[in-house]
Amino acid sequence: MKPLAPISNTARLGLGILFFVFFFAAWGYATLGGYVSKTFLADPLTMIEEGWLLLTKHGFIGDIGITIWRVVGGFVLAALVAIPVGILMGAYKPIEAFFEPFVSFARYLPASAFIPLLILWAGLGELQKLLVIFIGSVFQIVLMVAVTVSSVRRDLIEAAMTLGARDRGILTRVLIPASAPEIAEILRLVLGWAWTYVIVAELIGSSSGIGHMITDSQALLATGQIIFGIIVIGVIGLISDFLFKWGNRHLFPWSLA
Amino acid sequence: MDNVSRIFAGARRRAPTRALEPTNLTVLDNDFVTILGPSGCGKSTLLRLVAGLDQPTTGQIILNGIPVSEPGPDRGMVFQSYTLFPWLTVADNIAFGLREKGVPAPRRTTVVREWLVRIGLVSFEDHYPKQLSGGMQQRTAIARSLANDPAILLLDEPFGALDNQTRALMQELLLDIWERERKTVLFVTHDIEEAIFLASRVVVMTARPGRIKADVAIDLPHPRHYTIKTSPEFSVLKARLTEEIRAEVVLADTADRAS
Numbered sequence: 001m002k003p004l005a006p007i008s009n010t011a012r013l014g015l016g017i018l019f020f021v022f023f024f025a026a027w028g029y030a031t032l033g034g035y036v037s038k039t040f041l042a043d044p045l046t047m048i049e050e051g052w053l054l055l056t057k058h059g060f061i062g063d064i065g066i067t068i069w070r071v072v073g074g075f076v077l078a079a080l081v082a083i084p085v086g087i088l089m090g091a092y093k094p095i096e097a098f099f100e101p102f103v104s105f106a107r108y109l110p111a112s113a114f115i116p117l118l119i120l121w122a123g124l125g126e127l128q129k130l131l132v133i134f135i136g137s138v139f140q141i142v143l144m145v146a147v148t149v150s151s152v153r154r155d156l157i158e159a160a161m162t163l164g165a166r167d168r169g170i171l172t173r174v175l176i177p178a179s180a181p182e183i184a185e186i187l188r189l190v191l192g193w194a195w196t197y198v199i200v201a202e203l204i205g206s207s208s209g210i211g212h213m214i215t216d217s218q219a220l221l222a223t224g225q226i227i228f229g230i231i232v233i234g235v236i237g238l239i240s241d242f243l244f245k246w247g248n249r250h251l252f253p254w255s256l257a
Numbered sequence: 258m259d260n261v262s263r264i265f266a267g268a269r270r271r272a273p274t275r276a277l278e279p280t281n282l283t284v285l286d287n288d289f290v291t292i293l294g295p296s297g298c299g300k301s302t303l304l305r306l307v308a309g310l311d312q313p314t315t316g317q318i319i320l321n322g323i324p325v326s327e328p329g330p331d332r333g334m335v336f337q338s339y340t341l342f343p344w345l346t347v348a349d350n351i352a353f354g355l356r357e358k359g360v361p362a363p364r365r366t367t368v369v370r371e372w373l374v375r376i377g378l379v380s381f382e383d384h385y386p387k388q389l390s391g392g393m394q395q396r397t398a399i400a401r402s403l404a405n406d407p408a409i410l411l412l413d414e415p416f417g418a419l420d421n422q423t424r425a426l427m428q429e430l431l432l433d434i435w436e437r438e439r440k441t442v443l444f445v446t447h448d449i450e451e452a453i454f455l456a457s458r459v460v461v462m463t464a465r466p467g468r469i470k471a472d473v474a475i476d477l478p479h480p481r482h483y484t485i486k487t488s489p490e491f492s493v494l495k496a497r498l499t500e501e502i503r504a505e506v507v508l509a510d511t512a513d514r515a516s
Contacts, residue, residue, distance in 0.1 A: 180344070
């Protein structure tokens with residue numbers, strides 16, 4: 001091995017799969033070999049069996065659907081509010097001076113700590129779940145978008161000015177298109193975080209969703225179901241990530257080449 | 258005979274670092290003026306003042322009788338760094354200023370087409386800047402500025418980042434365009450040969466504080482061919498300007514060591 005030397009795609013794929021194989025082998029060895037009690041950790045086969053039962057008998061598909069809906073709903077609301085605010089903050093210094101201190105403070109407020117309060121305000125319904133995601137995402141997106149927009153190359157803005165672009169033109173024809181790929185990248189990143197918020201929201205005071213299933217399984221000591229739930233979240237996260245990357249590649253071909 | 262005369266009266270600047278001493282420079286219509294000087298002599302500052310990207314501390318710049326206060330499409334600028342908009346194709350980059358002006362689409366297409374032909378990039382019209390070489394990018398940047406039909410074209414060491422061969426080709430291309438369009442051009446460079454080859458007038462600037470030291474008319478005939486660079490007249494001019502610049506560089510160097 002040489003530092004930074006590239007490898008072929010086949011080798012990359014093979015090595016990636018190899019780790020999963022090791023992982024499941026170690027897990028299987030520990031559980032099926034009897035080194036870890038079944039009460040605490042189910043073996044891979046039980047996990048798959050229980051997962052299959054969850055999907056076919058217990059309507060887990062519905063739970064998955066509702067969780068996805070919550071994440072996407074809360075996340076879209078956050079993006080709709082945060083992107084315009086972030087762009088304006090990045091472009092106009094007075095607006096930045098107005099919002100930045102509060103947003104910087106608010107981003108460190110843990111979304112999960114709001115859950116008891118949100119339950120008081122919004123009850124146990126869907127609105128409360130959406131609000132958790134919203135609070136967890138909105139401040140992060142605002143700040144990152146603002147930084148991206150304000151760091152657009154100065155010489156591009158100057159070039160636009162010497163070509164006759166006015167304030168509005170600079171905003172809509174330089175700042176926004178120049179930061180669009182990075183904004184999409186920010187959304188991809190924050191969507192990943194939104195997944196952790198939704199599960200926390202569902203662990204407390206919920207009657208549906210993946211997080212709720214996990215709490216239920218804990219009461220039944222069904223560790224196979226818990227692990228299956230966690231893996232499902234991972235897989236969905238991976239798929240959404242992939243979709244985002246694929247979308248960005250097609251939306252912004254100029255940023256790659 | 259031509260009532261359009263351009264007067265750059267006292268483009269001045271005084272700051273903690275005195276980048277540009279009170280300077281008077283008059284550029285006539287259709288003139289190709291190169292500003293030659295060592296790095297840090299304030300030649301780029303001067304250009305940015307004319308572009309309106311920077312405000313003079315004292316004095317004012319007047320273009321066609323109107324004082325310059327902010328950047329505008331009447332003063333096209335080509336930068337040393339590659340400033341094509343990476344999200345636009347070559348054609349859309351050239352059309353940027355026209356769109357900003359509200360020129361209707363069919364007319365835009367015609368103008369863009371003409372410029373693509375002139376810079377020899379017709380087959381690259383749908384390419385993104387990242388897919389182009391440095392020389393191609395700067396050609397597009399020149400076309401982007403000229404498509405706007407500015408009163409004056411400002412170039413800030415536009416070929417500074419290019420290799421020697423490309424640089425020579427670009428000089429010929431620019432000269433060719435100028436010979437045809439007769440635009441007023443202000444071209445900043447630290448390359449003596451480039452300054453002489455392109456210009457009808459070379460303005461030599463001194464280093465720190467920046468001020469104009471010499472103003473040399475270049476009456477080499479047009480159209481100029483690259484072979485002119487080896488002619489005796491060219492060599493005489495080059496020797497003279499080399500002396501002027503050398504004195505400056507030595508001065509700047511001693512000043513640096515003293516401080």
